[in-house]
Amino acid sequence: MAATLDNVAPLSRCLPLSPFSFIFILCLLSSLTLNYSFSSPDSLQNTGNSANGQAGLLPPYDGLYLAGVRAYFAEEWEKAVEYLERSLQTRAALDRVKRSCLAGCALDGFGSEAAAGGDSLSDLKFFWTVLRRAECLLFCERNQLEPTARSAVSEDVLADFESRNPYNYLQVAYYKLKKVEKAVSAAHTFFVSNPNHLEMKLNLRNYRKMKGVKEESFTDLESKAHWFQFDAALLSEGQGDFLAAAEHWEECVRETLTAINECRALCEGPYRYHGEESHLTDKRDLYQSTADHFLQVLSCRQSCVSQVATRPGRISAVEDFLPSIFEHLHFTYYKAGRIDKALESVRTFLLFYPADEPMLENLQYYLQTAGGAAGQAVTAREEISAFVNQSLGEKKLLYFGVKNLGITFNDPDLWTPESVIPESILEEWRSEKDKRRSEKGEENKGDQADFIEGGALPLPGVSVSQDSLSLNGSLRSVLDGVLNPEECGAILRLAKAAAASGDGYRGRRSPHTPHEKFDGLTVLRALRLSQEGFVSQLDARLFFDAGERARLLLQSYFNSPSPLYFSFTHLVCRAAVPGEQEGRVDLSHPVHADNCLLEPETRQCWREPPAYIHRDLSAILYLNEDFEGGNFFFSDLDGKTVTAEVSPRCGRLLGFTSGSDNPHGVRAVTRGQRCALALWFTLQETQADQERKEAESIWTEILEEDGRSVGEEGKEERVAESNDPIPQPPRSGRLREGARERRRERVGWRDEL
Structure with missing residues (x-):
């Protein structure tokens, strides 16, 4: 359950920042607000003693935070909780003190006294007012804050509090002290602000399985009233x-x-x-x-x-x-x-x-x-x-x-x-x-503006088995006959020989559920393995070409306004873990959308990073059906109401727009292994998958060395399998080595369908 926190940034204090007594500026700012009300320093004298609920001055919250982090790594859990809780409370109290002082030292009360200075020069009158306000603010803060608490804290500490990192430490400390309900609240509070934190997501999943944990414990301790x-x-x-x-x-x-x-x-x-x-x-x-x-x-x-x-x-x-x-x-x-x-x-x-x-x-x-x-x-x-x-x-x-x-x-x-x-x-x-x-x-404008369903199917033998009407949605369809059984078998053979555990999931073998094991393979890795003789070159090429078939079909059927480019292609197999299926209620892949962050509570989908906002069309090309479970389903924006369901079968291509019109998930695979090609497409050429371009370039060089053009390789062997021509992608040059290596770091860890 421990949080993954590799580095704790050093805490430091900043030097005085502005010349010429920048305190003048604080006064100038307040002199231009709409409403003023003056409270004398005497009326503010005792407010600091109650700001943190006890007599004395407020200490610096970053010092308390540092002490809490040190106690955490020393595994002194009670001290860690004490200091981290106090740091959060003190920061909130500090903000209240600052707002109180600024409001109490408003300038209305200084106007007549400024004139009493007797000097007719306007700048002296103004700065007389400024000096009085400076005196008021200084007196107010001195009576409520320790001197070090009035200093600016480091950017690192500010960033930690903005990202709610204290709650990341607190949830572990609470758990170690067997205060599970508090651990749940702290974990949830952190996760609300960090929805892509994988370890915390797993922690919350485990908390939900614990006996005695109540739903009301999943509370955001930093919730804002206006959002509620x-x-x-x-x-x-x-x-x-x-x-x-x-x-x-x-x-x-x-x-x-x-x-x-x-x-x-x-x-x-x-x-x-x-x-x-x-x-x-x-x-x-x-x-x-x-x-x-x-x-x-x-x-x-x-x-x-x-x-x-x-x-x-x-x-x-x-x-x-x-x-x-x-x-x-x-x-x-x-x-x-x-x-x-x-x-x-x-x-x-x-x-x-x-x-x-x-x-x-x-x-x-x-x-x-x-x-x-x-x-x-x-x-x-x-x-x-x-x-x-x-x-x-x-x-x-x-x-x-x-x-x-x-x-x-x-x-x-x-x-x-x-x-x-x-x-x-x-x-x-x-x-x-x-x-x-x-x-x-x-x-x-949503997905509707870019695509129009119902275009021609450029490959013979392919038919539309379900359209948007029968799937109760918009811009979603099922095409059958894209691969024949022999071709499905060849790609399955490739997956069995070359797919790696956790490939495409940052090495996590069970990224979405502990009840299934995920294996994956990319087109470039398949090509390299074929060059080294580990897998059949024909099978690797078929894997590559199957994606191109899907691209051409969807580009035509959805009447794409511009060419579709591959964003990512991934052969993924998910297998049920024996002995882990009894009483299972989770999904193989939770409900999500492919180019926006789905928020079921408000029925909104936020098209912003870390979502892959460049994705326009998504597709799955299924390879088998000899397993139990694993059906694909579309849902409403609430993430609960299922609007349509699709059963996998060899050669079936499911295509749909990637945004808020088509939230989707995958039901649990409870026996056997489900394999499919997951594909994403974009209308933006700048977002095209560079890894696939590299694979295409290498294929071109291989075929030219053999004296064949792209698409001629293995033609005689494939005639017996299918009479359908295999469309080939356009040619492109190879990437520079440095660009290729940089791109390789980015690809291979997308969420899969």
Whole structure:
């Protein structure tokens, strides 16, 4: 059950970062917020003593974390738990203290005293206010934090906490102390943020098998309230309970604004240098330094929208997160008969997109339905109006910095209006925005836009036995007769002689279930073994050619808009482990999609790495049926509702689009061995499988040395097996050795069908 943690990065503290008393900048930032409320240092004096639930000052959380990691590797489990738990609690308390001090030291209370300075020069008045705020912040933090806790922690520690690594240690320590319920919660919390962590995935699988472990123990201890409400709202919508959905969406709005404001408050930290920059080489004067730091903090504030809209464990944020909530709200209120609230939601959405035609039409409908005076009295929400105005004010300053000071700003919002963009960079901004919208549209248009089912079958003897209609889905089909029994037998013979345990699975012989053993073989490895005389060259070539048959058939049948390129080809056999089948309830391969990360709870599929987002078509070419179980099935996005099932048989080709339209899995193989060619195709030539190109190049050289053209080898021997011509791939040159070796490191460890 031990976690795999090879390296623990050293913890270090950063040197002071900014010249000219950068504390001025913290004050300047707060002077530009919308709302202020001043609390004197005296009123903040005692807040630190209760921040961590006991008398005294908050210690540095990275020191506690280091102590916990040391105790972990010393196998002092109780100490490890104590220090790791305290590090998590202290970090949360530290964030609360910082937010409290920044809010308590707002600038309203300093205005009149600044004037009392008696000097008419505006810069002295301003810096008098700055100095008072600096005094307030310093006093506040000194009364609640130890001196070392006020220093910046290393990037390594920040990364560990962002990735929830303390919970990785905690789950093992809890398990060693026989606190299984806590171990389960810690493991689940870590896994939510690291869904591709294989060891933790296996740990969770083992925890579920343990007696006495309750489902409620699989809890995310770091869950965000707005995501809980978001998921609950989607669920209620799907069930047709629109009043409940509206309540959840309302709470989601409140929690989202709270999360954004909490994130923004923590942006007012020390200046962060980039690349070779450091405080030792900083030559900027007071105003240049202040401007750069100020714009850096504004950029951080703007990025909070994306941070809050990104689920744990995901890379991409939900685009237009806050506006999309009001789209849902207008719909749910309309379905619930609350026209006044639907109208309010539409007006609020139009704060972000004032020219959105569908919403403007909705607005007119609601105004007519509500009646003249009553409809006009309904306005957009004040808190969202304030949010939009503040965001626009910050964007104006940031784009001024882009134009005149050379800063870089990645605007997280698609709704940013052109009015805040300086004329000199407007065309570049438009181009970038159009590109971003285009990329988003390509991602969201689904599989339907690229392919059309029903094209011709270019090989004789092949027939369509099931199409999308009979398979209860879209862009999925079963073609029979692609291989004959003799050809299936030849490739099975190759698999028996050359397939390696765990090939294609990073060497793991049972990557998806301990009840089955997985063997695999790639086209390049088969070719090399044939060159060395270990396997038949004819069998290795047939393996290569079978993939090309599948490519030509699917390219034609699905009317591909451009040529299909191989993304990966893998001969994979999964065999039932004798004595491990009784009472088995798992799958041979869990439900998944091939180019996006399936999230059954929300019925979404995220097309982002580590998913193979370049995949467009998937296929399986079956080789045998003399086993039990192992049926392929399609499911709904919930990962539970089976929509269609396909039984393997020799020469049967199953093809389907790789995305969210076709989640799928494989039922348990309970006896015998199931073998098939797993194939993936892409429309992007740059993503073509370089290993297959290398194999093709070697085949070409072999045949040219023998005085034959590609496709002539073994022709006489194959006439007896099949009269069908075997289509051959286009010729290509060999890769450079260095490129080939780099590519070889990447291929061979895809998830298989």
